[in-house]
Each structure stands twice: as structure tokens, then as C-alpha cells.
Amino acid sequence: MTIDWSSVEELRSDLISWRRHLHMHPELSFHESKTAAWITEKLRLWGIDVEINVGGHGVVGRLSGHAFNDSNKPSKHIALRADIDALPIQDEKEVYYKSRVPGIMHACGHDGHTATLLTVACWLAKHREAWSGNVTLLFQPAEEVNPGGAKGMIESGCLDGIDCVYGIHLWTPIPVGVVASKEGALLASVDEFSIEIHGRGGHAALPHQTVDSIVVAASLVQAFQTIVSRNIDPLDHAVVTIGSMHAGHTFNVIAERANLHGTVRTFNAETRTYTEQRVREMTKHICEMNGAKADITYYRGYPSVINHKDHVQRVQEKVTKHIKDISWDNAVPVMAGEDFAYYLEKVPGCFIFVGAGNAQIEATFPHHHPKFNIDESALMYAVKVFLSLVIDPS
Ligand SMILES: [Zn+2]
Ligand SMILES: [Zn+2]
Incomplete structure (x- = not known):
């Protein structure tokens, strides 16, 4: 099957404006109440079932596709995760959408993750005829601070009935247009x-x-x-x-x-x-x-992020098949940590780096740097990565 991306591309300006809104209004780990309310409002507007206050400020959206499943296999239930918290860093960028909150900044790209998953949610809700199965959207608080937000969400049952889970991280050490992962240990x-x-x-x-x-x-x-x-x-x-x-x-x-x-x-x-x-x-x-x-x-603290081999292969196959203008790379492991590890201890899946670096627009500062920024064209690639996995679930 092929995917017609034109209806997804129509959401590009919303995607970027949502990312910029979040970038201007960051909230620290375990304090993401306004961010969670903003996400909830949008999901409900699109007719998605929403559970709030999941393990703290977590928001879980659930929706089903209406397409006929002709694969002779039971429909899959896929979970997609975005972290929503910011960092105690003073934003030193000179852009109009810089942080409006003194001393707090989205310096890791979680604003982009949240905008990505919202765009995925919006498209899935408006095109239920184009996909089958079930999707659970995990908007997770407090990735940056121990004990993290994932644990609480899992204890609240967010993974019940889930077959597999995927998460992305926009990653400025990798150039925009490249998507990367690897089987086994990716993060420490x-x-x-x-x-x-x-x-x-x-x-x-x-x-x-x-x-x-x-x-x-x-x-x-x-x-x-x-x-x-x-x-x-x-x-x-x-x-x-x-x-x-x-x-x-x-x-x-x-x-x-x-x-x-x-x-x-x-x-x-x-x-x-x-x-x-x-x-x-x-x-x-x-x-x-x-x-x-x-x-x-x-x-x-967080255990190592261990990707499941079958799912890394699946991501590579779907991404390279459906997204023509990206290239796949085998990721180099990084000694940073991520509480996505807890999801992968419970259900199979994969954590994926989506390249967001671009030297021409100064999107090369390391994550957690006061001048950190992404190339925003990475956001649409991230949306397409998630949608490839949902629309083509074989
Ligand atoms: Zn971070
Ligand atoms: Zn991060």
C-alpha cells in the first residue's frame, strides 16, 4: 500500500504553531497542569476519548480506526508516546517564540514531541476511514526528573491491552531528514x-x-x-x-x-x-x-532503553517505504537516559531518533543548551514516522 501524505501536509502550519505555543509556555516536570489542559481541550475537540491526571499530569487519548482490516490478523493496539515537560533553563534564543517564562525553557524538544503527537491525533481522528485498529496516545509528564512520569502512567494502566509502543526524540546531533534507531540498548x-x-x-x-x-x-x-x-x-x-x-x-x-x-x-x-x-x-x-x-x-534511576529487534526492523521498513525524502541510519547509542525504558520493559516496541539538526539555521546546539532549537521541518517527519506505523500496521 502507499500513503497519500497530502491531507497530512495540510496540518503543517498547525503543527508548527502548536510547537511554538508550547515553546512560549513551558512548564517544569511534575508541574505541567496548563500544558495538560491545553492538550486535553484539543483532543476532546476532535472527538477523542480522553483520560486526564493519569499518573500525575498525564493525558491519555484513545481512538479506533474504521477501515476494514483485510490482513487476516487481529487489529493492533499501538501506543504512541510524547513527553511534555520543560527544563529549568533561561531561553537565550532570539526568536519571537522564545520562552515567555523566566528560567524555564523547552530545551530538549519535548514541545516538538507534543505538537507531533497532537498532529497525529488530529489526523487520525479526522481520517478514521483510512486506518484500522486502536491507538492510544500517551502525553507523558516529567521525563526530565526522577522518578519520571512514565512509571506513574504505567501503574495507572496506560499500557493495558497495548500490543506495542513507539516513542520519538527529535535529535539535533542528527541532521534533519534522517531517522535512526537500533536494536538493543539505545540509551543508558x-x-x-x-x-x-x-x-x-x-x-x-x-x-x-x-x-x-x-x-x-x-x-x-x-x-x-x-x-x-x-x-x-x-x-x-x-x-x-x-x-x-x-x-x-x-x-x-x-x-x-x-x-x-x-x-x-x-x-x-x-x-x-x-x-x-x-x-x-x-x-x-x-x-x-x-x-x-x-x-x-x-x-x-531509569533503566536502559532496550529496543526490540522486530520493532526496529518494522520501523525501518515502514519509514523507508512510505516517507520518500528521508534516509534511515543505524543509531549510535547515547549514554543519556529516558524513562521510555519503562514502557519497553512492559510491552515490545522501539524508541526512534528523528534528526532535527541544521547548521544553516543554528539548530545544532546540544539538548539542554540555553540556545537549543530544532529545525522545525523535522516535526512533519516525526508525524509521518508515527502515522506510517499506524496506517500500515502489517
Ligand atoms: Zn532532556
Ligand atoms: Zn528529552
């Missing part, structure tokens, strides 16, 4: 730890009477560098980063306490567990060796 697990080292403070000139928490902290930071270089299989991947180190107040006092705050990123569960074990072991033994004590708080 995101764990966070903090270590409070208790030494014994004292006079800077009398170190023999103290336990210097700064020296212990420095030893730990050095030791952690050997986890990836000496403990992890060189063919595997892991990151151990200490992002913050605080101790002491002045030059002539040995600090009683020091605090380290860091993150661990891995792709597979065994490496994740082993890395945590090494952080704990090193902390215990190095502190003991120096006569210090430590309290560790180790928080396991």
Missing part, C-alpha cells in the same frame, strides 16, 4: 549517588591529629576512575562521573566532612549492578584505610 540507565565522608576536623597545621575528609574524597575520585578503565570489560560501556565535590570553608582548617555527588551510566543490567558494587567497595575500603566513615545514598 541513569543512576545517581551521593557520598558523605566523615573525617575528623582540626587545625591545618596539625594534620596528624585529624582525618582529612578532603584527602579521602580526592582518593575516592581518583579510585572511581579505575572502575571504567580497569574493572569493566573494554568491549562494554560505562560512565562514572563525579559532578560535584564540596568540602571545607577556609585555608587553615582541615574539613570534618566532604560530599561527593555523581552519576553512573550503563547499558546492561550486570554492568549496572557491578558498577554500583565497585563504588560501594571502594568507598568502604578507602575510608577504612584513612580512618574515615562514609554514608552512601545510591539511587537507581
Whole structure:
């Protein structure tokens, strides 16, 4: 079958204006009440069944197609997901649609994801004769902050009866016109730890009477560098980063306490567990060796995003068949995290990068940068990716 995209193209200006509206009115994770209400109003206007306050500010839309299913297979129930939250970043772009909210900005592209899924919803609702099966639209809050919004939505039953789930991320490291994914691990697990080292403070000139928490902290930071270089299989991947180190107040006092705050990123569960074990072991033994004590708080965040092989193949086949002006690429895994991982732990599916980078219009800043922006022509590609999967469900 072929898809006539002309009726979808008619929604291009709505798509861009919805993205810009969201861009001007960002809301932080777990505070997306106005965004959720705005989405709900549109879905209801188009006659879509809507459930609100799903696991927080989550909005779930459900609709069915009316086309005759001639495939001899039962109709599919597909879930499509968009995250809707913004970040605590001051928008430094000079465009008329820059954020109107001081200190808050859509710097990850979630405004584009939301506008994309709304456009998909609008088209599906107005062309039910063109597709069969069931679609559930997941407008998910709080992707950016642990414990994330996906967990709450899943616990509220948003995946009940779903056969497969797909999500996209607009991605400026990839040029517009390219769509990419890969089977297996695409994004990393995101764990966070903090270590409070208790030494014994004292006079800077009398170190023999103290336990210097700064020296212990420095030893730990050095030791952690050997986890990836000496403990992890060189063919595997892991990151151990200490992002913050605080101790002491002045030059002539040995600090009683020091605090380290860091993150661990891995792709597979065994490496994740082993890395945590090494952080704990090193902390215990190095502190003991120096006569210090430590309290560790180790928080396991999002698991790794593991794409299902059959679905990656399906996405590649449908996208390359139906969208003539895109090219497919095998994605390079990224050590960032995504709570889309939780959906893929429950039902099969795939997370997809949609290229949004374009050097000619300064759409090359990394995600979470104060000048982050996308090439908006990526939005229509994202819409077509989702629609290809719904309209041609074989
Ligand atoms: Zn982000
Ligand atoms: Zn994001």
C-alpha cells in the first residue's frame, strides 16, 4: 500500500504553531497542569476519548480506526508516546517564540514531541476511514526528573491491552531528514549517588591529629576512575562521573566532612549492578584505610532503553517505504537516559531518533543548551514516522 501524505501536509502550519505555543509556555516536570489542559481541550475537540491526571499530569487519548482490516490478523493496539515537560533553563534564543517564562525553557524538544503527537491525533481522528485498529496516545509528564512520569502512567494502566509502543526524540546531533534507531540498548540507565565522608576536623597545621575528609574524597575520585578503565570489560560501556565535590570553608582548617555527588551510566543490567558494587567497595575500603566513615545514598534511576529487534526492523521498513525524502541510519547509542525504558520493559516496541539538526539555521546546539532549537521541518517527519506505523500496521 502507499500513503497519500497530502491531507497530512495540510496540518503543517498547525503543527508548527502548536510547537511554538508550547515553546512560549513551558512548564517544569511534575508541574505541567496548563500544558495538560491545553492538550486535553484539543483532543476532546476532535472527538477523542480522553483520560486526564493519569499518573500525575498525564493525558491519555484513545481512538479506533474504521477501515476494514483485510490482513487476516487481529487489529493492533499501538501506543504512541510524547513527553511534555520543560527544563529549568533561561531561553537565550532570539526568536519571537522564545520562552515567555523566566528560567524555564523547552530545551530538549519535548514541545516538538507534543505538537507531533497532537498532529497525529488530529489526523487520525479526522481520517478514521483510512486506518484500522486502536491507538492510544500517551502525553507523558516529567521525563526530565526522577522518578519520571512514565512509571506513574504505567501503574495507572496506560499500557493495558497495548500490543506495542513507539516513542520519538527529535535529535539535533542528527541532521534533519534522517531517522535512526537500533536494536538493543539505545540509551543508558541513569543512576545517581551521593557520598558523605566523615573525617575528623582540626587545625591545618596539625594534620596528624585529624582525618582529612578532603584527602579521602580526592582518593575516592581518583579510585572511581579505575572502575571504567580497569574493572569493566573494554568491549562494554560505562560512565562514572563525579559532578560535584564540596568540602571545607577556609585555608587553615582541615574539613570534618566532604560530599561527593555523581552519576553512573550503563547499558546492561550486570554492568549496572557491578558498577554500583565497585563504588560501594571502594568507598568502604578507602575510608577504612584513612580512618574515615562514609554514608552512601545510591539511587537507581531509569533503566536502559532496550529496543526490540522486530520493532526496529518494522520501523525501518515502514519509514523507508512510505516517507520518500528521508534516509534511515543505524543509531549510535547515547549514554543519556529516558524513562521510555519503562514502557519497553512492559510491552515490545522501539524508541526512534528523528534528526532535527541544521547548521544553516543554528539548530545544532546540544539538548539542554540555553540556545537549543530544532529545525522545525523535522516535526512533519516525526508525524509521518508515527502515522506510517499506524496506517500500515502489517
Ligand atoms: Zn532532556
Ligand atoms: Zn528529552
